[in-house]
Amino acid sequence: MSDLILTTFDWVPERPRGYVRDLRVRWALEEAGLPYRVESVPFDPRGPEHFARQPFGQVPWLTDGEMSIFESGAILLYLGERSEALMPAKASARAEVLQWVFAALNSMEPPFLAWLVLSFAKDPFTTDGAKAVASFRDKRLLHLEAVLIGREWLAGGFSAADILMTEALRLFDGSDVLAAFPACQRYVLRATSRPAFGKAHADQLAHFAAADATGARHQ
Amino acid sequence: MSDLILTTFDWVPERPRGYVRDLRVRWALEEAGLPYRVESVPFDPRGPEHFARQPFGQVPWLTDGEMSIFESGAILLYLGERSEALMPAKASARAEVLQWVFAALNSMEPPFLAWLVLSFAKDPFTTDGAKAVASFRDKRLLHLEAVLIGREWLAGGFSAADILMTEALRLFDGSDVLAAFPACQRYVLRATSRPAFGKAHADQLAHFAAADATGARHQ
Structure with a gap:
């Protein structure tokens, strides 16, 4: 189970950093101890391939092999079927x-x-x-x-x-x-x-800071 | 499985009739063909026994034997585990x-x-x-x-x-x-x-109209 891929924006403005909804999924994945990697889509413009995965042009979505799922609430319940750290079995x-x-x-x-x-x-x-x-x-x-x-x-x-x-x-x-x-x-x-929140939060900030540093986006 | 009990208000004002959230659950139960009965709690005042079942003083909640569950979204997923009319198995x-x-x-x-x-x-x-x-x-x-x-x-x-x-x-x-x-x-x-919506909607209207008729509530 190392093929979980979380997709978020490549960049966002300062204000939403630390609050973009990939944070909820990162946090859940850290609580569950499930390995994952993060991929990016352009914040602007959002293309047809983005809307094909997420019909409202939002992030995040999660892919798990052939499966692609959007809405952070749905993703958390999906992950809850894998980990009692998120959802008890009883x-x-x-x-x-x-x-x-x-x-x-x-x-x-x-x-x-x-x-x-x-x-x-x-x-x-x-x-x-x-x-x-x-x-x-x-x-x-x-x-x-x-x-x-x-x-x-x-x-x-x-x-x-x-x-x-x-x-x-x-x-x-x-x-x-x-x-x-x-x-x-x-x-x-x-x-x-x-700790899982701390890691998720720091990772999101680092993700967007890296975009600033590499010049992936200037604004 | 005839012990599903849906609880809603005994009465509501005119405007929300046809829109109170027990409608979602009635509709789901009708689609699924699951037998149920409806019970009422006072619209006003809402007592401690109401908040014990629904901490925001809202309706509906569903009881299924020992189980009591609030939030219409959660109730629909719960019922979805019983009926493919609501949630596919795959x-x-x-x-x-x-x-x-x-x-x-x-x-x-x-x-x-x-x-x-x-x-x-x-x-x-x-x-x-x-x-x-x-x-x-x-x-x-x-x-x-x-x-x-x-x-x-x-x-x-x-x-x-x-x-x-x-x-x-x-x-x-x-x-x-x-x-x-x-x-x-x-x-x-x-x-x-x-038809399931039609039945659910008519039943909700009849439920509140009955309260008017019996004088359970005058306002």
Whole structure:
């Protein structure tokens, strides 16, 4: 099993570095101890061969021999079938992880992302719509806070769900949003202190820094 | 296997009727031909026993004997292990469905939902943030349109992914957003013409109408 290939962009601007979604897959692969190599596609332009692998022009995708799979959530479940470090084998424990995987990606990340898009635009949060988005975000964080006060990880031991929830919460890096949610804040610290996260994060930064150095992309 | 219990609210206001997320699960159960029954929890107030089953105070959840699982995406994958009407058995076909399940819930629904929250607030889409949200929505729809021009269903035959993608696209019901994306529009029509959708939709409407009739809730 040494033919896992993770594809990401050759280069991205400064801001998304450390946050591009290949990080989730790198982190999962490091937790699982599965060997892999990283390949690149152009950030710009994105050609038909990119859209053939990933119909939204995003990254990452993973190839495993003949198999090619996109969406980081799907990739993590796919890898979870290979490693109990990501997904336990017992049916009831699997269902528990599965629900938290979807909670991270479908109940948490959407309001967080909506807030992020508005905050990048630098509009004040004064319109009714922007206030509704901020309140949607805080409502979900409040519920998550109540959950995380009582547990170390979301579903028993550390799992793929914690990778995805941490990545959803890292959308608040550089803001003070999590200051009001200390259990969430401690959870992110706990997760990002794991060696597998450290390696994945450093590797992503090095990947994009190498593109700067080799002049693969100048902007 | 007649002990599947789907739990939803006892009552909801008019607007969300036909869109409450138990619909996704009802639809999947009807496609799979699995027997189930529906139970209710109070819409208001939501008590500790509700949060114990669903930590965000949402619905639905599904119980299967001792097992209790929330998040409609997780429930659909769980049911997919019982029925090839939702998820094919072959590994490569499963991976294909899996990536489209996550594409619906994590690449499509978040920008659609962000737009919906802003549009409910009735602010004009004139701020930079609101424009960014609308452009995010259209970018994703444009890519999905390109995919749907070439295929009937997302991943081979009809699957759980089509239930979730249709439900994401139904967020535009009552708006003219999909008029510019005819393949998406035809796809929604194709999916919602299936008898299983019709039954699930009618059953949800009847469930909430019954609550009005019995006076379980007056508002």
